Amino acid sequence: MKLTIHEIAQVIGAKNDWSQLTNASVNNIEFDSRLITAGDIFLPLHGARDGHDFIPTAFEKGAIMTFSEKTVEQPHLLVENNLKAFQKLAQYYLEKTQVPVVAVTGSNGKTTTKDMIAAVLSKKYKTYKTQGNHNNEIGLPYTVLHMPDDTEKLVLEMGMDHPGDIDFLSKLARPELAVITLIGEAHLEFMGSRENIAKGKMGITAGLHGELIAPADPIINTFIPENQKITRFGASGEELYITKLIEHKDCLTFETNFLNDEISIPVPGKYNATNAMLAAYVGCHYSLSEPEIRSALGQVELTRNRTEWKKAKNGADLLSDVYNANPTAMRLILETFQAIPKNKNGRKIAVLADMLELGPTAVQLHEQVLESLDFTKLDAVYLYGPLMKNLEKVAADKPVSHFSDLKMLTEILSANLQPTDQVLFKGSNSMKLSEVVEKLI
Numbered sequence: 473m474k475l476t477i478h479e480i481a482q483v484i485g486a487k488n489d490w491s492q493l494t495n496a497s498v499n500n501i502e503f504d505s506r507l508i509t510a511g512d513i514f515l516p517l518h519g520a521r522d523g524h525d526f527i528p529t530a531f532e533k534g535a536i537m538t539f540s541e542k543t544v545e546q547p548h549l550l551v552e553n554n555l556k557a558f559q560k561l562a563q564y565y566l567e568k569t570q571v572p573v574v575a576v577t578g579s580n581g582k583t584t585t586k587d588m589i590a591a592v593l594s595k596k597y598k599t600y601k602t603q604g605n606h607n608n609e610i611g612l613p614y615t616v617l618h619m620p621d622d623t624e625k626l627v628l629e630m631g632m633d634h635p636g637d638i639d640f641l642s643k644l645a646r647p648e649l650a651v652i653t654l655i656g657e658a659h660l661e662f663m664g665s666r667e668n669i670a671k672g673k674m675g676i677t678a679g680l681h682g683e684l685i686a687p688a689d690p691i692i693n694t695f696i697p698e699n700q701k702i703t704r705f706g707a708s709g710e711e712l713y714i715t716k717l718i719e720h721k722d723c724l725t726f727e728t729n730f731l732n733d734e735i736s737i738p739v740p741g742k743y744n745a746t747n748a749m750l751a752a753y754v755g756c757h758y759s760l761s762e763p764e765i766r767s768a769l770g771q772v773e774l775t776r777n778r779t780e781w782k783k784a785k786n787g788a789d790l791l792s793d794v795y796n797a798n799p800t801a802m803r804l805i806l807e808t809f810q811a812i813p814k815n816k817n818g819r820k821i822a823v824l825a826d827m828l829e830l831g832p833t834a835v836q837l838h839e840q841v842l843e844s845l846d847f848t849k850l851d852a853v854y855l856y857g858p859l860m861k862n863l864e865k866v867a868a869d870k871p872v873s874h875f876s877d878l879k880m881l882t883e884i885l886s887a888n889l890q891p892t893d894q895v896l897f898k899g900s901n902s903m904k905l906s907e908v909v910e911k912l913i
């Protein structure tokens with residue numbers, strides 16, 4: 473990150489006297505104190521715990537500065553709100569570096585389309601893209617401030633949980649090209665209707681100063697700004713469409729109305745052909761040759777294990793969230809899972825495994841997960857791993873059971889699973905809950 477401390481202090485409007493602080497160049501900015509290395513700035517966020525509690529740890533790990541919402545003994549930049557300061561800094565950094573942004577959103581497929589666009593642009597430009605699920609008001613500025621200094625194109629995924637989320641991200645990132653993959657049914661519980669989802673996704677035009685690529689779905693038509701340059705895709709007759717599709721078990725080949733030759737991708741599914749078609753069009757927009765586009769899409773590496781609902785063999789709904797095994801992400805996914813209405817006559821079950829490398833407060837952090845469990849919504853909680861044993865102890869009178877053995881957990885879960893159940897799986901990757909999910913689907 474090419475920024476100095478005094479420059480950052482000015483940009484975020486630090487309220488304390490920072491002129492006496494070192495004006496060193498900053499290495500990175502982190503909100504997870506485990507990731508702090510020498511020369512970093514720490515960003516205390518209000519996660520499952522108040523991030524300010526971890527300022528001492530951050531400095532032990534080599535931080536040279538911290539944002540702070542209160543006066544602290546360590547060298548700090550005092551601001552009203554750390555997250556807003558972080559977002560303002562990310563917006564400034566994009567203006568300063570002038571790195572062009574391609575923005576991607578949509579109810580499904582945005583992560584795959586983001587990966588495919590980045591793969592195509594990487595053939596010609598030094599390209600950086602959203603990592604994992606860092607697509608929200610915290611993850612997007614984090615991605616901007618972590619892009620390598622030689623980045624020439626930035627592909628940003630924009631996620632939406634609530635109305636207005638995308639407008640905010642678009643105004644921060646000021647994309648020169650935006651892609652909406654599709655207007656589906658996701659997040660209806662927060663968005664209320666497909667119209668609201670469409671309006672929410674079209675928020676991507678709020679900061680857009682270039683072309684929009686969007687589905688032919690008429691539901692977005694009333695939200696298209698005047699004079700907006702737009703290219704629609706969909707069925708035959710639209711500006712972009714697939715003319716031929718040959719699906720295989722784990723790959724597919726397709727042709728389009730705007731490319732001369734066929735394209736093959738190493739994943740099946742017509743929706744992935746559409747995602748690849750959008751990535752190919754973005755490649756054409758940036759003057760890549762068809763051979764470059766074909767080569768990129770033929771070997772694309774997709775972000776694995778996205779947080780998505782899967783169906784068990786018996787029809788039960790499984791939500792496996794394998795990102796960010798930290799106390800905040802655990803709290804956020806539990807809040808989301810518990811807010812979703814149960815299936816008719818169905819149960820809601822949470823399967824929670826240890827969060828690893830949490831440092832000396834790991835036991836308390838696992839006990840504190842109790843604050844995020846709403847037993848008026850949850851019918852059962854299955855715990856796995858030695859640290860989660862601490863949560864079982866503090867949840868004595870609740871429907872909570874602990875397993876030390878993954879095989880036993882899998883057998884019990886499988887034997888009791890009902891077709892109308894909803895089950896959440898969350899824990900550190902190395903706890904291998906993904907193996908339990910694989911056995912159930």
Ligand SMILES: N#Cc1c(NC(=O)c2cc(S(=O)(=O)N3CCOCC3)c(Cl)cc2Cl)sc2c1CCN(Cc1ccc(-c3nn[nH]n3)cc1)C2
Pocket residue numbers: 503504505506517518519520521522523526529605606607608610611612614796798799800801804829830831832833834837
């Ligand atoms: N609360 C909390 C903690 C973390 N939270 C996050 O990283 C975090 C994670 C998320 S997120 O949901 O994962 N996410 C981020 C990117 O975009 C998508 C969404 C969000 Cl939105 C916000 C935050 Cl603040 S990371 C982390 C915590 C608390 C424990 N920390 C390790 C640690 C534990 C103890 C000490 C310690 N040292 N000495 N005493 N205590 C130091 C560090 C690691």
